[in-house]
Amino acid sequence: MFDDATRPALTWASLDRAAHLRTDEDALAAMRADPRARALPFRKRDPLLTGADRGALGWRRMDDPMIAGAEPVFLGLADGAPRYAVGLGDVEPPEGEFLEMRAALLGGAFAGDAAAVASMALALVNWHRTHPRCTRCGASTRMTQGGWRRDCPSCEAVHFPRTDPVVIMMIERDGHCALARNVNFPETLYSCIAGFVEPGECVEEAVARETREELGLGVGRIAYVSSQPWPFPGSLMLGCIAETTDSAFTLEEAEIADARWLSRADVKRLFDGGWDDMAPPRRAAIAGTLLEDWMHERIGWT
Numbered sequence: 384m385f386d387d388a389t390r391p392a393l394t395w396a397s398l399d400r401a402a403h404l405r406t407d408e409d410a411l412a413a414m415r416a417d418p419r420a421r422a423l424p425f426r427k428r429d430p431l432l433t434g435a436d437r438g439a440l441g442w443r444r445m446d447d448p449m450i451a452g453a454e455p456v457f458l459g460l461a462d463g464a465p466r467y468a469v470g471l472g473d474v475e476p477p478e479g480e481f482l483e484m485r486a487a488l489l490g491g492a493f494a495g496d497a498a499a500v501a502s503m504a505l506a507l508v509n510w511h512r513t514h515p516r517c518t519r520c521g522a523s524t525r526m527t528q529g530g531w532r533r534d535c536p537s538c539e540a541v542h543f544p545r546t547d548p549v550v551i552m553m554i555e556r557d558g559h560c561a562l563a564r565n566v567n568f569p570e571t572l573y574s575c576i577a578g579f580v581e582p583g584e585c586v587e588e589a590v591a592r593e594t595r596e597e598l599g600l601g602v603g604r605i606a607y608v609s610s611q612p613w614p615f616p617g618s619l620m621l622g623c624i625a626e627t628t629d630s631a632f633t634l635e636e637a638e639i640a641d642a643r644w645l646s647r648a649d650v651k652r653l654f655d656g657g658w659d660d661m662a663p664p665r666r667a668a669i670a671g672t673l674l675e676d677w678m679h680e681r682i683g684w685t
């Protein structure tokens with residue numbers, strides 16, 4: 384039944400990554416000079432967004448003075464036209480605005496697969512911005528392979544963009560699901576619990592450990608549902624569902640402010656805005672699609 388799970392936002396962008404071109408220096412040079420080439424500038428972490436509702440990506444020509452001198456990262460081909468991301472410092476936008484990506488995403492302004500392309504670009508820009516030095520010897524590294532690798536000229540180590548796996552799970556018990564409010568969430572937001580996969584753990588072990596730590600529940604069956612890249616700063620959210628027979632929460636106080644069991648009717652009421660002190664996760668986040676899938680009985684056992 385999990386084949387029917389919803390495709391999360393930020394996935395399956397139409398961009399062709401054309402990975403075979405990353406190691407082709409001649410092709411990379413030709414693409415940079417292609418008049419159809421465009422780059423998406425980021426001011427630190429914030430993409431340039433345009434359009435009335437700021438839902439369109441602010442692609443710039445490669446000879447734009449704003450991005451001259453910056454190192455573009457090759458994202459791929461859009462209908463054959465090269466697309467890049469460029470990480471910048473403090474610059475003023477010629478038009479549009481540099482906006483915080485997470486707010487823009489959760490606000491639902493993006494059209495088509497703009498959010499997916501911007502999130503891929505942001506993950507790469509974040510990685511280059513925070514990894515200027517070799518983690519083995521400390522020397523400055525240089526961007527290679529169109530931005531998909533950084534090489535150390537001193538010790539010859541090669542470094543690849545990192546993605547950090549995070550488990551995020553629906554906890555189900557007898558026709559109810561557990562939603563929790565993290566201490567860092569806005570006042571009324573309730574969502575699925577989540578946590579980083581630790582070294583030496585498989586996904587199922589991480590689901591069981593985090594559920595035990597955060598909610599004090601033991602879990603039985605665990606199943607993978609869907610995943611979502613989440614570029615804040617470079618996570619891969621692994622959406623799962625886990626079954627428990629425990630009902631009493633023991634909350635990890637440093638992290639979880641409150642947790643509640645909701646029936647499918649309760650969840651429907653939550654999405655309909657019928658709850659004064661509870662708001663559901665946004666649909667742009669995988670927690671929103673997991674919860675919606677569960678509400679519609681696309682996932683779950685009870």
Ligand SMILES: [Zn+2]
Pocket residue numbers: 517518519520521522535536537538539540
């Ligand atoms: Zn090195």
